[in-house]
Amino acid sequence: MFDWLSLTSKAILVLVLIYSSSFMFSARKWTPKGLHVYITGGSQGLGLEVAKLVAQKGAHVSIVARTQSKLDSALKELEAVRQRPDQVFKAFSFSLNTAEESAAALQAASDAHGGHVPDTVFTCAGAARPMYLLDMQAEDLTRGMTDGYWVQAWTAFAAAKQMVRENKKGKIILVSSTLGYMSFIGYTSYSPAKHALRGLADSLRSELMLYGIDTHIFFPPTMYTPGFEEENKTKPAITRTIESTDEGLTAQQAAAGLLGGVENGHAHITADLITSLFRASTRGSAPRSNTALDIVLDLIALIGVPLWRRSVDKQVLAHREEHQEYLRKKGFFN
């Protein structure tokens, strides 16, 4: 959605990155080797790619998803990247919509490891159903919150409690979206949930520090995954148009960016330029990843984002007549 802005920004950023990269690689890095890594939404898309990456790095991996057939084929992909014979790869079929289901899924994975809670928890489960507000029923809004927020929050809640009980200095990694920093037409049910995850992550980061537990949150842009194909089924035309210049990432690219951020200890993780602009200019009280780079990103956002927003507002306003026609045809005014 930011085509023109990308070009001008990239040149500046290359210079800053070269300058700042020296600091980035000086700290001692986290590695998943030998750890039990628990990944929700692990049967496809981002979750599966994260699972494969940590498996490649020597982790024991538990993946959770609803559909057994998808879990079976995901396990095969994990076997293909196995590093050592003693790595434990397990799949668990659970819905994660409620606190009880999420706790049960975590318990099942813990039971496979002597009853111990996983060392690292990635909550990659989630789904979006972009729609016009006027096409929504109340259920669409509550479903948006469940599919975008609770499906991750319940796992974080259960994992945090259990990590404290076991005095485990673990990691919890939530997955929000560019739409957790900003929003526009079509995302009334999704963006609030992704913003809520950000609030949850910032709260947990502060509180779980008491127990030596780290909290991270990832803000991926458009990812070309089965979930993206699914959300396009309900996406309004105007939303599609606004996103059409968005470059997006493959699930592999996003997973690599996410894991890199966790390795470097970043609280808020972004893997593409546009979302990085929003991260730097939508900081709240979150720790910065890289002070020099983030200041430059903030300055670019200071000029670029308002220009972008105005162009989007214009597109929305230009869509007025067409939209009234759409509502009339649907019988909204009857």
Next chain:
Amino acid sequence: MFDWLSLTSKAILVLVLIYSSSFMFSARKWTPKGLHVYITGGSQGLGLEVAKLVAQKGAHVSIVARTQSKLDSALKELEAVRQRPDQVFKAFSFSLNTAEESAAALQAASDAHGGHVPDTVFTCAGAARPMYLLDMQAEDLTRGMTDGYWVQAWTAFAAAKQMVRENKKGKIILVSSTLGYMSFIGYTSYSPAKHALRGLADSLRSELMLYGIDTHIFFPPTMYTPGFEEENKTKPAITRTIESTDEGLTAQQAAAGLLGGVENGHAHITADLITSLFRASTRGSAPRSNTALDIVLDLIALIGVPLWRRSVDKQVLAHREEHQEYLRKKGFFN
């Protein structure tokens, strides 16, 4: 919570405000005179003060809250500021936790005005129950989302649909919190809800532009209201300590700031310096209120917020031993 930062910032801001105030008063201002203004949470605190202010400016006012006795006494306060004999002041006793209840409350107020939806909707209802995560049950998290998000989202949803049906170029004003921009220990159930409201407001602003409906969102800091006394009952000691240097606002001050922001057409409204720093540095894609001032605020935040966060992190870490003792006494590890 930002005592020391306030002092240095204020001097700079006075200069910028003097410079920029000339622009602020040039645009044609919105006024509630003669409009039907609907206010949830209107029996006390911020909601009641907003009700009194718009009544003083000549609006018809409908207030909604749960408790009839509080509504009765609020109506008396409205009568005391009545400007004209034809102003209609009504009170409606409703819970707003569900889509159905919120739609019914709005319908009741509309029925009192010939079946027409109100011109302006302020969603001031809400409550916080700060707690340690480990003291929470699943119900505390869902209740946090209901009391902090749904209680406002359902009204916005019902009002937006009805405004479109009646082709009413109305206004919807949500009420978030400083904790909708950032968070810290104790607010795991509240901050996600207040972040979600921000996501909702930014989505609605973009989408409701199609219908000429304006969306605003207010981010008040600590307000000395009955709600504040209520939340202090469950607030952890460490959370109280972190907030102890926070200046806060009275409900009157907050209401005046909120109304000023709506009159000036600001998308994100803040009424205190600290939250303004967060607004300017947590911009997402929201329109700026005042470009020159917001750039200065962003620069102050660039330096000030990380210093503040580090001091809070230190306070949290220093609280570790005491907290372990607290959990042991509560029997958490049994």
